Amino acid sequence: MRQTWRWFGPSDPVSIDDMLQAGVEGVVTALHHVPPGEVWSPEEIAQRQRELSIMRDNQPSGLTWEVVESLPVSEDIKRQSGAWRAHIENWKTSLSHLADAGIRTICYNFMPVLDWTRTDLAYRLGNGATCMRFDAVDFAAFDLFLLERPEAHGDFDAELIEEARQRFAEMDDARRQQLVANIVSGLPGAATHMTIDEVKAHLDLYSGISADRLRQNLLDFLGEVSPFAEDLGVRLCCHPDDPPFPLLGLPRIMSTEKDYRGLIEAIDIPANGITLCTGSLGVRRDNDLPGMMARLGSRVHFLHLRNVALEDRRAGGSFHEAAHLEGNTDMVAVIAAILAEEAKRKRQGRDNWQIPFRPDHGQNILDDHVRQTRPGYPAIGRLKGLAELRGIMTAISHPMFSGERN
Template identity: 65%
Template sequence: MRQTWRWFGPKDLVSIDDMRQAGVEGVVTALHHVPTGAVWTPDEISRRQAEIAVMKDGRPSGLAWDVVESLPVSEDIKKQKGDWRAHLDSYRASLRNLAAAGIKVVCYNFMPVLDWTRTDLAYRVDHGGTCMRFDHVDFAAFDLHILKRKGAANDFPEEVREEAGRRFRTWSDYRCQGLARNIVFGLPGAADHMDLEDVRRHLAEYDAISADRLRAHFVDFLEDVIPTAEEAGIRMCCHPDDPPFPLLGLPRVMSTESDYATLMAAVNTPANGITLCSGSLGARPDNDLPGMMERLGERVHFLHLRNVKREGTAIAGSFHEAEHLGGDTDMVALLAAALKEEARRKAAGREDWSIPMRPDHGQDILDDLDRHAQPGYPAIGRLKGLAELRGIMTTLQHSVWGLPA
């Protein structure tokens, strides 16, 4: 597996030099400053490549832009309204420009309104470090009492509604504002940054869009852009919903193995693939990550390797970002399945036999706690995770176990 690292550009407090010292082999990034729906031009793409290519002292970094994460799909495309056809034109143009620059893997998502959702960006864990957390009761309090979404009460069990009300009554305005900021104001990689009124407007527009209709819009998007990706040699890979269950009454169409199978069957070509995110999918107890890798592996073009600890047994429940080997996903079994898939591809002569992966998220530990980097993307916490994953891969590929290198 090709070991990559997500980078948010020159303003990222984790630098290219840090990545070199971590021993990563490639960079995952995006043009976050380009508005959603606009074309990623050759000049902007080459500028980002040049930023990756050098260290602080001007020496070559030896790193390159390997994976796009992400080329955002606009809300207009998801809803099929407004400028959605022009945005499709821009998307295809961006794919062609990326391919011309030698970038062949593009991760994206089809989550409506919110790219990914956490209620706490610095939850303190037992060892003194911090991580991101989704607290289902806190989210219910936001939905019921801060956003005041119509019909929200129907989406939570009675005990969750009652506890959410008790918590809300003890919160200050500052606490409410902080929770709202965590949920809707935009996390790293979010395509758009919104306030509460923006969210309410989007939610109203989704009232008439069921899961089946959103899935149909998704297939329309794929039928439009995948031929361009295929012609350009690009492998598209959709990221799952995060969390992988409904929020704010919005439809979810990428939360389970069945969702992924539907996606791949709808436009059945290798250019239409998936990002297997063990953290997002692992937040749902009925998702079997090693099994998904074995059954869907032929179309896995990108791996996000992280772990979460579920705090209950419900499909929709609380969880927090665990250490990479410390959550509910069997990371050893998942990596073994990924290595077996790579071996199958190599034996078949596939050029893309090496699957790019990155240590996704990480707990803030040691100097991370003072660095204040992007939430979920610390330097040392991710380095620890990458080292653990490397250790598993090295062990599994050792001759005493019989798995091919």
């Protein structure tokens, strides 16, 4: 398991020096300023590589750009509209430039409109830490009474609609505005935020696009880019829906083991693979994460390790982002399955036997409360998570427990 860290570039309050002191081995980043559909130039890629290669005092960091997260898939590609064919060619050109720069693992997603959705970006826990949270009642209030989506009343049961009506009535204007801002925060790598009118306009563009149609559009896209990536020696890894259930009338097509099995069987090329995100997939109780790793592991090219605490039994219910060893996911079992897959790859002689992972998200603790980082990406909260994950990994790998002791 190769320890990596997400970095948002020179403007990220969490610096290269911070990453080094956390003990990471590689960097996960992207050219967040380049709009979806445009080519990532060799010059821009090289500039990002230079930026992460030095410390504050201009000494070499020893770190390299190992994983792209994300090379964005444009909305035109997802809908097969407008300039979608040109955007696919540009995506392939960007892949070629990344491969030339020695970057071989490319994470992407196929979620319409919003990359992730939370109702609270700083939910306070009992110990004073804060985290991101999805409140099902708040979200229904947004959809029904702020967005005022006509079809929303058919997407929620009567009990939830009444709870949302009461919750909305209790909100003052400031709370309503904050809820909108939280939900339409857009892509985590971007500095822009969509307005509620822009969200409505994007939703209108997906009118009539079913889950089956969106799934076919994904397969059409992968049918174009996967063989090209294979020839380049590049690994593509699709991130799951976050959260993994339908929202705002938009289809969700990468939420379950069945979804991923269908993806890799339809485009049965080693380059076509998976980002196994235990946080996103863990929101569904029916996702067996250690089992998914065991059964689909040969096509897992990248790992996001984080945990969530589910707050009620209903599908699509409330949850918050727990500490990495808390919540509903058995992280010890997941890491054991990862290490078993890596051991299998070594026996097979695979040169990519080691799977990069990063501590995904983290709770704001200690000095995180005064450092203005992107939601979910505090310095100390992620450091704590990485240390916990590293401890499990080290213990399970120890000869005393791995069975390799002479």
